[in-house]
Amino acid sequence: MAQMFAVEGRLVTVESAGSGNVNDTYLVILRTTFDEHRFILQRVNTRVFAHPESVMQNMRIVTDHVHRRLEEEVYLSDRIWQLPRVIPAKTGGDFVVDGDGGFWRAISLIASAHSYEKVQSMEHAHEAGFVLGQFQRLISSLPAEQLAVTLPGFHVTPGYLGKLDEAAANDAGAERLRCSVEAQRCLQFVQQRRDWCSVLESAKARGELKVRPIHGDPKIGNIMIDDATGKGTCIVDLDTVMPGLIHYDFGDCLRSCCNPAGEESRDLSQVYFDTDLCAAIVKGYMAFGRLFLDDADRAYLYDAIRLIAFELGLRFFADYVAGDVYFKVRYEGQNLHRARVQFKLVESIETRELQIRKLLESA
Ligand code: GN1
Ligand code: MG
Numbered sequence: 579m580a581q582m583f584a585v586e587g588r589l590v591t592v593e594s595a596g597s598g599n600v601n602d603t604y605l606v607i608l609r610t611t612f613d614e615h616r617f618i619l620q621r622v623n624t625r626v627f628a629h630p631e632s633v634m635q636n637m638r639i640v641t642d643h644v645h646r647r648l649e650e651e652v653y654l655s656d657r658i659w660q661l662p663r664v665i666p667a668k669t670g671g672d673f674v675v676d677g678d679g680g681f682w683r684a685i686s687l688i689a690s691a692h693s694y695e696k697v698q699s700m701e702h703a704h705e706a707g708f709v710l711g712q713f714q715r716l717i718s719s720l721p722a723e724q725l726a727v728t729l730p731g732f733h734v735t736p737g738y739l740g741k742l743d744e745a746a747a748n749d750a751g752a753e754r755l756r757c758s759v760e761a762q763r764c765l766q767f768v769q770q771r772r773d774w775c776s777v778l779e780s781a782k783a784r785g786e787l788k789v790r791p792i793h794g795d796p797k798i799g800n801i802m803i804d805d806a807t808g809k810g811t812c813i814v815d816l817d818t819v820m821p822g823l824i825h826y827d828f829g830d831c832l833r834s835c836c837n838p839a840g841e842e843s844r845d846l847s848q849v850y851f852d853t854d855l856c857a858a859i860v861k862g863y864m865a866f867g868r869l870f871l872d873d874a875d876r877a878y879l880y881d882a883i884r885l886i887a888f889e890l891g892l893r894f895f896a897d898y899v900a901g902d903v904y905f906k907v908r909y910e911g912q913n914l915h916r917a918r919v920q921f922k923l924v925e926s927i928e929t930r931e932l933q934i935r936k937l938l939e940s941a
Pocket of ligand 2: 795815817818
């Protein structure tokens with residue numbers, strides 16, 4: 579597969595890369611007589627993305643748009659901003675389907691930069707917010723209708739309650755719940771927040787919040803930091819760029835970056851929401867955010883943080899009860915554990931509500 583895309587050279591290696599919960603990612607190295615080419619090869623999970631060609635179409639639209647804007651603004655910036663490029667297949671088009679129906683695509687590698695699964699420092703947190711704000715600003719001039727909804731209901735939290743109920747009603751799901759006290763506690767945790775969890779969808783339905791293009795998955799592991807300067811240079815993983823509320827992005831960035839233990843932590847006692855990190859991210863984000871956020875947007879920022887942490891916990895939990903059909907797992911019970919990490923984070927967010935609201939108000 580690595581040789582099906584329009585990159586020069588002979589194949590040296592293909593190694594597994596990244597830690598995605600959905601797609602399979604590889605780093606490919608090719609060499610010519612005088613230089614080397616590296617790129618990212620991915621097999622898109624078609625159980626999750628039923629229309630991967632629409633994912634590629636969105637990616638093409640967004641990358642063309644952002645590359646054009648970055649070129650226009652190149653002399654206004656304090657740094658080099660990057661965004662991956664879709665590498666076409668040798669046969670034309672932006673993807674290759676293999677004999678087993680596997681859907682493959684190639685993406686350029688971001689030069690001299692890395693991402694981290696956990697927040698490293700206050701500066702790192704600031705950069706995560708800054709990169710998200712810049713990305714949202716860049717795509718804000720793209721009409722949302724141009725983008726396909728590749729995962730219907732992706733961040734519509736009440737929809738995941740329905741998925742949990744469905745999984746719990748099934749015999750195998752009911753058995754998984756019965757066998758684990760931790761799972762029963764998670765269920766209780768969810769039940770106590772059932773009525774509140776439509777908070778953003780209701781505001782959207784009332785017309786208070788509007789749909790715009792969003793990234794969909796701006797977790798810390800998708801923020802690339804320039805090796806040479808330590809500054810943010812890029813946001814990657816454009817699979818979930820689609821129309822949505824910018825609150826989904828804001829909440830996801832904060833729930834991911836303000837948990838110093840990371841979302842795979844096995845030690846729940848280390849999981850909490852760090853409000854100093856939160857202040858640093860919000861400061862970075864608002865450098866751009868203040869250009870496009872209105873009062874109604876601002877009124878829901880706290881709920882967004884609490885909700886997206888809750889939603890991710892609910893998604894992991896529902897998947898555990900359903901038998902791990904969505905998120906990849908490396909050990910038995912991983913999705914239950916991931917859910918407990920997010921729910922612990924939600925509790926910490928709730929405990930620190932006043933402090934978080936205060937820092938959001940003054941941002
Ligand atoms: C999944 O596959 P990955 O790691 O980029 C998920 C996100 C979650 C994230 C949590 C399409 O992202 O929504 O926030 O795991 N992506 C999809 O780590 O469901
Ligand atoms: Mg993703």
